[in-house]
Amino acid sequence: MPDIVQNPFAIEPGTVQRGLTRVRALSAGEVVADAAVPLLVWEYSYAPRYFFSPGHVRARLRPAGPGKPSRVLGRSELFDVVLGDRVLAGAAQRYPEAPVEGMRGSYTLTWSAMDTWLEEDEVIHFHARSPYVRVDTLHSSRHVRVVVRGEVVADSHRPVVLTETGLAPRYYLPRVDVRMDLLSPTDAVSYCPYKGTARFRALTVGGVRVPDVVWGYETPLREAAGVTGLVCFWPEKSADVEVYVDGERIGQP
Template sequence: MNEHARGAVRVEQGPKRVRCYLAGRLVADTRRPFLVWEIPYYPAYYIPLADVVADLKPVEKVEHSPSRGTARLFDVRVDGAAAESAAKRYPDSPLEELRELVRFDWAAMDEWLEEDEPVYTHPRDPYKRVDILASSRQVRVEVDGVTVADSTRPHILFETGLPPRYYLPLPDVRTELLAPSATQS
Protein backbone atom coordinates (compact mmCIF):
# COMPACT_ATOMS: atom_id res chain seq x y z
CA MET A 1 0.00 0.00 0.00
CA ASN A 2 1.30 3.45 -0.89
CA GLU A 3 1.86 5.20 2.46
CA HIS A 4 1.07 8.56 0.86
CA ALA A 5 -2.24 7.48 -0.67
CA ARG A 6 -5.35 9.24 0.61
CA GLY A 7 -6.93 7.14 3.37
CA ALA A 8 -3.68 5.31 4.25
CA VAL A 9 -2.63 5.86 7.85
CA ARG A 10 0.90 5.42 9.16
CA VAL A 11 1.50 5.16 12.93
CA GLU A 12 4.84 5.27 14.75
CA GLN A 13 6.09 6.16 18.19
CA GLY A 14 8.08 9.38 18.41
CA PRO A 15 11.13 10.08 20.61
CA LYS A 16 10.25 13.60 21.80
CA ARG A 17 8.56 14.68 25.01
CA VAL A 18 5.25 16.30 24.05
CA ARG A 19 2.96 18.44 26.21
CA CYS A 20 -0.21 20.38 25.51
CA TYR A 21 -1.98 23.03 27.56
CA LEU A 22 -5.44 24.54 27.81
CA ALA A 23 -5.87 27.90 29.57
CA GLY A 24 -2.30 27.57 30.85
CA ARG A 25 -3.05 24.23 32.50
CA LEU A 26 -1.45 20.94 31.59
CA VAL A 27 -3.69 18.62 29.55
CA ALA A 28 -1.17 15.89 28.65
CA ASP A 29 2.53 15.18 29.14
CA THR A 30 4.14 12.21 27.42
CA ARG A 31 7.57 10.88 26.57
CA ARG A 32 5.99 8.34 24.24
CA PRO A 33 3.87 10.27 21.75
CA PHE A 34 2.60 8.61 18.63
CA LEU A 35 2.86 10.29 15.25
CA VAL A 36 -0.11 9.42 13.05
CA TRP A 37 -0.18 10.44 9.40
CA GLU A 38 -3.93 10.86 8.88
CA ILE A 39 -3.12 12.88 5.77
CA PRO A 40 0.05 12.48 3.71
CA TYR A 41 1.53 15.93 4.40
CA TYR A 42 2.30 15.93 8.14
CA PRO A 43 1.49 13.87 11.24
CA ALA A 44 -0.86 14.44 14.18
CA TYR A 45 0.06 13.67 17.77
CA TYR A 46 -1.81 10.91 19.56
CA ILE A 47 -1.13 10.71 23.30
CA PRO A 48 -1.31 7.55 25.45
CA LEU A 49 -4.43 7.75 27.62
CA ALA A 50 -2.27 7.08 30.71
CA ASP A 51 -0.38 10.37 30.04
CA VAL A 52 -3.50 12.56 29.93
CA VAL A 53 -4.04 14.59 33.11
CA ALA A 54 -7.17 16.49 31.99
CA ASP A 55 -10.66 15.16 32.56
CA LEU A 56 -12.21 13.75 29.41
CA LYS A 57 -16.01 13.94 29.51
CA PRO A 58 -17.78 11.91 26.79
CA VAL A 59 -20.21 13.72 24.50
CA GLU A 60 -22.97 12.25 22.35
CA LYS A 61 -21.12 12.85 19.06
CA VAL A 62 -18.99 10.37 17.15
CA GLU A 63 -16.97 10.70 13.95
CA HIS A 64 -16.20 7.98 11.46
CA SER A 65 -12.98 7.48 9.52
CA PRO A 66 -12.74 4.70 6.90
CA SER A 67 -9.18 3.92 8.03
CA ARG A 68 -9.28 4.65 11.78
CA GLY A 69 -12.82 3.56 12.63
CA THR A 70 -15.36 5.31 14.83
CA ALA A 71 -14.07 8.03 17.15
CA ARG A 72 -15.76 8.84 20.42
CA LEU A 73 -15.57 12.57 21.16
CA PHE A 74 -14.82 14.12 24.54
CA ASP A 75 -14.88 17.55 26.13
CA VAL A 76 -11.50 18.40 27.66
CA ARG A 77 -11.68 19.93 31.15
CA VAL A 78 -8.84 21.26 33.28
CA ASP A 79 -9.27 23.30 36.45
CA GLY A 80 -12.18 25.49 35.33
CA ALA A 81 -11.38 25.58 31.60
CA ALA A 82 -13.04 23.45 28.94
CA ALA A 83 -12.70 22.74 25.23
CA GLU A 84 -15.80 21.17 23.72
CA SER A 85 -15.39 18.01 21.64
CA ALA A 86 -11.62 18.66 21.57
CA ALA A 87 -10.48 15.07 22.15
CA LYS A 88 -11.19 11.85 20.32
CA ARG A 89 -10.48 8.19 20.93
CA TYR A 90 -10.74 5.17 18.64
CA PRO A 91 -11.22 2.35 21.19
CA ASP A 92 -12.37 -0.15 18.53
CA SER A 93 -10.08 1.02 15.72
CA PRO A 94 -8.94 -1.53 13.15
CA LEU A 95 -5.49 0.00 13.85
CA GLU A 96 -4.67 -1.61 17.19
CA GLU A 97 -2.01 1.04 18.00
CA LEU A 98 -4.71 3.75 18.21
CA ARG A 99 -7.00 2.04 20.72
CA GLU A 100 -5.39 3.42 23.92
CA LEU A 101 -4.46 6.81 22.46
CA VAL A 102 -6.11 10.23 22.55
CA ARG A 103 -5.99 12.79 19.76
CA PHE A 104 -6.45 16.39 20.88
CA ASP A 105 -7.68 19.01 18.44
CA TRP A 106 -4.55 21.06 17.79
CA ALA A 107 -6.31 24.44 17.55
CA ALA A 108 -8.40 23.83 20.68
CA MET A 109 -5.24 23.66 22.82
CA ASP A 110 -3.50 26.92 23.76
CA GLU A 111 0.04 25.60 23.52
CA TRP A 112 1.96 22.56 22.32
CA LEU A 113 5.57 21.82 23.28
CA GLU A 114 8.13 19.41 21.88
CA GLU A 115 10.63 19.06 24.72
CA ASP A 116 10.61 22.69 26.01
CA GLU A 117 10.08 24.41 22.65
CA PRO A 118 6.71 25.68 21.37
CA VAL A 119 5.33 24.06 18.21
CA TYR A 120 2.92 25.90 15.94
CA THR A 121 0.30 24.71 13.43
CA HIS A 122 1.06 20.94 13.56
CA PRO A 123 3.75 18.48 14.70
CA ARG A 124 7.00 18.49 12.82
CA ASP A 125 7.50 15.66 10.36
CA PRO A 126 10.59 13.77 11.59
CA TYR A 127 11.43 12.73 8.01
CA LYS A 128 11.68 16.23 6.65
CA ARG A 129 13.81 18.06 9.18
CA VAL A 130 16.53 18.04 11.78
CA ASP A 131 15.69 19.56 15.16
CA ILE A 132 17.86 20.67 18.06
CA LEU A 133 15.58 21.35 20.99
CA ALA A 134 16.23 22.72 24.46
CA SER A 135 14.88 20.35 27.09
CA SER A 136 14.42 20.03 30.84
CA ARG A 137 14.87 16.25 30.81
CA GLN A 138 17.39 14.98 33.30
CA VAL A 139 20.37 13.39 31.53
CA ARG A 140 22.95 11.60 33.61
CA VAL A 141 26.13 9.98 32.29
CA GLU A 142 27.78 7.34 34.46
CA VAL A 143 30.93 5.33 33.80
CA ASP A 144 31.60 2.40 36.12
CA GLY A 145 29.23 3.86 38.74
CA VAL A 146 30.83 7.33 38.68
CA THR A 147 28.67 10.27 37.56
CA VAL A 148 30.55 12.08 34.80
CA ALA A 149 27.72 14.48 33.87
CA ASP A 150 24.29 15.37 35.23
CA SER A 151 22.09 17.98 33.57
CA THR A 152 18.49 19.18 33.47
CA ARG A 153 19.18 21.53 30.57
CA PRO A 154 20.39 19.45 27.64
CA HIS A 155 19.92 20.20 23.98
CA ILE A 156 18.68 17.16 22.08
CA LEU A 157 19.49 16.56 18.42
CA PHE A 158 16.77 14.69 16.51
CA GLU A 159 17.89 13.51 13.06
CA THR A 160 15.94 11.44 10.59
CA GLY A 161 16.45 7.73 11.22
CA LEU A 162 18.98 8.15 14.03
CA PRO A 163 18.58 7.88 17.80
CA PRO A 164 18.44 11.21 19.66
CA ARG A 165 21.80 12.69 20.75
CA TYR A 166 22.19 14.70 23.94
CA TYR A 167 24.45 17.74 24.26
CA LEU A 168 25.13 18.95 27.80
CA PRO A 169 26.31 22.36 29.01
CA LEU A 170 29.97 22.23 30.04
CA PRO A 171 29.27 23.31 33.66
CA ASP A 172 27.15 20.14 34.04
CA VAL A 173 30.10 17.91 33.09
CA ARG A 174 32.86 16.86 35.47
CA THR A 175 35.62 17.79 33.04
CA GLU A 176 38.34 16.74 35.50
CA LEU A 177 37.27 13.13 34.81
CA LEU A 178 37.68 13.47 31.04
CA ALA A 179 40.82 12.67 29.12
CA PRO A 180 41.49 12.92 25.38
CA SER A 181 41.34 9.60 23.57
CA ALA A 182 44.46 8.23 21.95
CA THR A 183 44.52 8.63 18.18
CA GLN A 184 44.88 5.41 16.28
CA SER A 185 46.46 5.24 12.86
Protein backbone atom coordinates in the same frame (compact mmCIF):
# COMPACT_ATOMS: atom_id res chain seq x y z
CA MET B 1 13.52 1.11 -16.18
CA PRO B 2 11.26 2.20 -13.28
CA ASP B 3 9.86 5.73 -13.17
CA ILE B 4 11.77 8.39 -11.29
CA VAL B 5 10.30 8.75 -7.81
CA GLN B 6 8.94 12.25 -7.21
CA ASN B 7 8.34 12.01 -3.47
CA PRO B 8 9.72 8.90 -1.77
CA PHE B 9 8.90 10.30 1.68
CA ALA B 10 5.11 10.33 1.41
CA ILE B 11 3.81 8.43 4.44
CA GLU B 12 0.98 5.96 3.92
CA PRO B 13 -2.22 7.06 5.69
CA GLY B 14 -2.83 4.80 8.67
CA THR B 15 0.86 4.60 9.60
CA VAL B 16 1.45 4.55 13.36
CA GLN B 17 4.78 4.81 15.12
CA ARG B 18 6.19 5.87 18.47
CA GLY B 19 7.64 9.36 18.68
CA LEU B 20 11.18 10.12 19.76
CA THR B 21 10.67 13.40 21.61
CA ARG B 22 8.55 14.64 24.51
CA VAL B 23 5.32 16.40 23.50
CA ARG B 24 3.08 18.52 25.72
CA ALA B 25 -0.25 20.22 25.10
CA LEU B 26 -1.29 23.17 27.29
CA SER B 27 -4.38 25.30 27.74
CA ALA B 28 -4.13 28.59 29.66
CA GLY B 29 -0.93 27.37 31.27
CA GLU B 30 -2.39 24.03 32.40
CA VAL B 31 -0.89 20.82 31.06
CA VAL B 32 -3.56 18.79 29.27
CA ALA B 33 -1.25 16.00 28.06
CA ASP B 34 2.43 15.19 28.53
CA ALA B 35 4.12 12.21 26.88
CA ALA B 36 7.81 11.38 26.57
CA VAL B 37 6.88 8.94 23.80
CA PRO B 38 3.57 9.92 22.13
CA LEU B 39 2.18 8.00 19.20
CA LEU B 40 2.51 9.57 15.77
CA VAL B 41 -0.48 8.69 13.59
CA TRP B 42 -0.75 9.66 9.93
CA GLU B 43 -4.42 10.03 9.07
CA TYR B 44 -3.22 11.95 6.01
CA SER B 45 0.18 11.67 4.36
CA TYR B 46 1.36 15.27 4.85
CA ALA B 47 1.63 15.34 8.67
CA PRO B 48 1.00 13.11 11.71
CA ARG B 49 -1.25 13.68 14.70
CA TYR B 50 -0.17 13.13 18.29
CA PHE B 51 -1.99 10.46 20.30
CA PHE B 52 -1.63 10.14 24.08
CA SER B 53 -2.23 7.11 26.27
CA PRO B 54 -4.69 7.63 29.16
CA GLY B 55 -1.80 7.87 31.63
CA HIS B 56 -0.35 10.80 29.69
CA VAL B 57 -3.55 12.86 29.79
CA ARG B 58 -3.60 15.16 32.83
CA ALA B 59 -7.08 16.63 32.33
CA ARG B 60 -10.34 14.85 33.03
CA LEU B 61 -12.04 13.58 29.90
CA ARG B 62 -15.84 13.48 29.84
CA PRO B 63 -17.70 11.49 27.13
CA ALA B 64 -19.39 13.82 24.64
CA GLY B 65 -20.92 11.46 22.09
CA PRO B 66 -19.91 10.23 18.64
CA GLY B 67 -17.49 12.21 16.48
CA LYS B 68 -16.82 12.41 12.78
CA PRO B 69 -15.69 9.06 11.41
CA SER B 70 -12.33 8.76 9.67
CA ARG B 71 -11.89 6.87 6.42
CA VAL B 72 -8.57 5.58 7.75
CA LEU B 73 -9.12 5.30 11.51
CA GLY B 74 -12.79 4.35 11.67
CA ARG B 75 -15.50 5.69 13.96
CA SER B 76 -14.56 8.21 16.63
CA GLU B 77 -15.73 9.13 20.11
CA LEU B 78 -15.64 12.70 21.39
CA PHE B 79 -14.66 13.80 24.89
CA ASP B 80 -14.84 17.14 26.63
CA VAL B 81 -11.56 18.22 28.21
CA VAL B 82 -12.35 19.36 31.76
CA LEU B 83 -9.83 21.62 33.52
CA GLY B 84 -11.34 22.71 36.81
CA ASP B 85 -14.14 25.13 35.95
CA ARG B 86 -13.15 25.24 32.28
CA VAL B 87 -14.47 22.87 29.66
CA LEU B 88 -12.99 22.46 26.17
CA ALA B 89 -16.00 20.96 24.43
CA GLY B 90 -15.25 17.94 22.25
CA ALA B 91 -11.51 18.71 22.26
CA ALA B 92 -10.40 15.06 22.61
CA GLN B 93 -11.08 12.10 20.34
CA ARG B 94 -10.61 8.36 20.49
CA TYR B 95 -10.82 5.80 17.67
CA PRO B 96 -11.84 2.51 19.33
CA GLU B 97 -11.82 0.55 16.05
CA ALA B 98 -8.54 1.88 14.63
CA PRO B 99 -6.66 -0.66 12.50
CA VAL B 100 -3.65 -0.54 14.85
CA GLU B 101 -4.71 -2.06 18.17
CA GLY B 102 -2.10 -0.14 20.16
CA MET B 103 -3.77 3.22 19.47
CA ARG B 104 -7.40 2.24 20.15
CA GLY B 105 -7.28 3.35 23.78
CA SER B 106 -5.29 6.53 23.09
CA TYR B 107 -6.60 10.06 22.70
CA THR B 108 -5.80 12.83 20.25
CA LEU B 109 -6.46 16.49 21.02
CA THR B 110 -7.93 19.12 18.72
CA TRP B 111 -4.93 21.24 17.79
CA SER B 112 -6.73 24.60 17.84
CA ALA B 113 -8.32 23.89 21.23
CA MET B 114 -4.88 24.03 22.87
CA ASP B 115 -3.09 27.36 23.05
CA THR B 116 0.43 25.90 23.31
CA TRP B 117 2.07 22.78 21.93
CA LEU B 118 5.66 21.92 22.87
CA GLU B 119 8.14 19.44 21.44
CA GLU B 120 10.63 19.17 24.28
CA ASP B 121 10.76 22.90 25.22
CA GLU B 122 10.24 24.37 21.76
CA VAL B 123 6.86 25.66 20.58
CA ILE B 124 5.29 23.78 17.67
CA HIS B 125 3.27 25.85 15.21
CA PHE B 126 0.31 24.88 13.03
CA HIS B 127 0.44 21.07 13.24
CA ALA B 128 2.51 18.16 14.53
CA ARG B 129 6.03 17.79 13.21
CA SER B 130 7.03 14.80 11.11
CA PRO B 131 10.42 13.22 11.88
CA TYR B 132 10.84 12.71 8.12
CA VAL B 133 10.76 16.35 7.05
CA ARG B 134 14.08 18.11 6.58
CA VAL B 135 14.65 21.80 5.85
CA ASP B 136 17.96 23.14 4.49
CA THR B 137 19.06 26.62 3.41
CA LEU B 138 21.91 26.86 0.90
CA HIS B 139 23.71 29.95 -0.36
CA SER B 140 23.86 29.97 -4.15
CA SER B 141 25.26 31.98 -7.06
CA ARG B 142 22.45 31.04 -9.45
CA HIS B 143 20.84 33.88 -11.34
CA VAL B 144 17.27 34.53 -10.18
CA ARG B 145 15.20 37.06 -12.10
CA VAL B 146 11.58 38.02 -11.46
CA VAL B 147 9.59 39.76 -14.19
CA VAL B 148 6.04 41.09 -13.85
CA ARG B 149 4.23 42.47 -16.91
CA GLY B 150 7.56 43.08 -18.63
CA GLU B 151 9.14 44.90 -15.67
CA VAL B 152 12.06 43.40 -13.75
CA VAL B 153 11.15 43.45 -10.05
CA ALA B 154 14.06 41.34 -8.75
CA ASP B 155 17.47 40.37 -10.08
CA SER B 156 19.95 38.49 -7.92
CA HIS B 157 23.06 36.32 -8.17
CA ARG B 158 23.04 35.55 -4.44
CA PRO B 159 19.82 33.73 -3.58
CA VAL B 160 19.42 31.38 -0.64
CA VAL B 161 17.80 28.15 -1.78
CA LEU B 162 15.44 26.60 0.77
CA THR B 163 14.67 22.92 0.30
CA GLU B 164 12.01 21.08 2.27
CA THR B 165 11.22 17.38 1.98
CA GLY B 166 8.57 16.74 -0.64
CA LEU B 167 8.32 20.37 -1.82
CA ALA B 168 9.84 22.36 -4.68
CA PRO B 169 12.93 24.47 -3.88
CA ARG B 170 12.24 28.11 -3.04
CA TYR B 171 14.60 30.96 -3.88
CA TYR B 172 14.89 33.67 -1.22
CA LEU B 173 16.42 36.97 -2.29
CA PRO B 174 18.19 39.82 -0.47
CA ARG B 175 16.02 42.93 -0.31
CA VAL B 176 18.70 45.03 -2.01
CA ASP B 177 18.12 42.88 -5.12
CA VAL B 178 14.34 43.38 -5.04
CA ARG B 179 12.19 46.38 -5.98
CA MET B 180 10.85 46.70 -2.44
CA ASP B 181 9.07 49.94 -3.44
CA LEU B 182 6.63 47.77 -5.41
CA LEU B 183 5.75 45.62 -2.38
CA SER B 184 3.27 46.39 0.38
CA PRO B 185 2.44 44.37 3.52
CA THR B 186 -0.86 42.51 3.75
CA ASP B 187 -2.61 40.88 6.70
CA ALA B 188 -1.90 37.37 5.43
CA VAL B 189 0.13 35.10 7.71
CA SER B 190 1.08 31.44 7.43
CA TYR B 191 2.47 29.10 10.06
CA CYS B 192 4.88 26.24 9.48
CA PRO B 193 6.11 23.88 12.22
CA TYR B 194 9.51 23.69 10.51
CA LYS B 195 10.10 27.28 9.32
CA GLY B 196 7.97 29.49 11.56
CA THR B 197 5.66 32.41 10.83
CA ALA B 198 5.66 33.94 7.35
CA ARG B 199 4.20 37.33 6.53
CA PHE B 200 3.05 38.24 3.05
CA ARG B 201 3.23 41.22 0.72
CA ALA B 202 1.29 42.36 -2.30
CA LEU B 203 3.06 43.30 -5.53
CA THR B 204 1.85 46.26 -7.59
CA VAL B 205 3.14 46.83 -11.12
CA GLY B 206 1.57 49.10 -13.72
CA GLY B 207 -1.47 49.69 -11.58
CA VAL B 208 -2.16 45.95 -11.22
CA ARG B 209 -2.01 44.59 -7.66
CA VAL B 210 -1.30 40.92 -7.01
CA PRO B 211 -2.01 40.15 -3.33
CA ASP B 212 0.02 37.82 -1.13
CA VAL B 213 2.47 36.80 -3.86
CA VAL B 214 5.64 37.54 -1.86
CA TRP B 215 6.50 36.26 1.61
CA GLY B 216 9.33 36.21 4.10
CA TYR B 217 10.36 35.19 7.61
CA GLU B 218 11.59 37.88 9.99
CA THR B 219 12.28 35.47 12.86
CA PRO B 220 12.23 31.94 11.42
CA LEU B 221 12.79 28.80 13.40
CA ARG B 222 16.28 27.36 13.65
CA GLU B 223 16.03 25.14 10.54
CA ALA B 224 15.21 28.15 8.35
CA ALA B 225 17.49 30.74 9.96
CA GLY B 226 19.34 31.16 6.66
CA VAL B 227 16.39 33.02 5.07
CA THR B 228 15.94 35.58 7.86
CA GLY B 229 14.85 38.90 6.37
CA LEU B 230 14.89 37.64 2.76
CA VAL B 231 11.91 37.63 0.40
CA CYS B 232 10.50 34.89 -1.81
CA PHE B 233 8.18 35.14 -4.81
CA TRP B 234 5.26 32.75 -5.37
CA PRO B 235 4.99 32.22 -9.14
CA GLU B 236 2.33 29.50 -8.86
CA LYS B 237 -0.12 32.09 -7.51
CA SER B 238 -0.24 34.31 -10.58
CA ALA B 239 0.70 33.96 -14.25
CA ASP B 240 1.83 37.60 -14.13
CA VAL B 241 4.74 36.68 -11.85
CA GLU B 242 7.51 35.12 -13.93
CA VAL B 243 10.44 33.66 -11.97
CA TYR B 244 13.51 32.58 -13.92
CA VAL B 245 16.45 30.58 -12.50
CA ASP B 246 19.47 30.62 -14.79
CA GLY B 247 17.13 31.62 -17.62
CA GLU B 248 14.58 28.83 -17.08
CA ARG B 249 11.10 29.76 -15.92
CA ILE B 250 9.93 27.88 -12.82
CA GLY B 251 6.71 27.43 -10.88
CA GLN B 252 4.08 28.42 -13.43
CA PRO B 253 0.41 28.21 -12.32
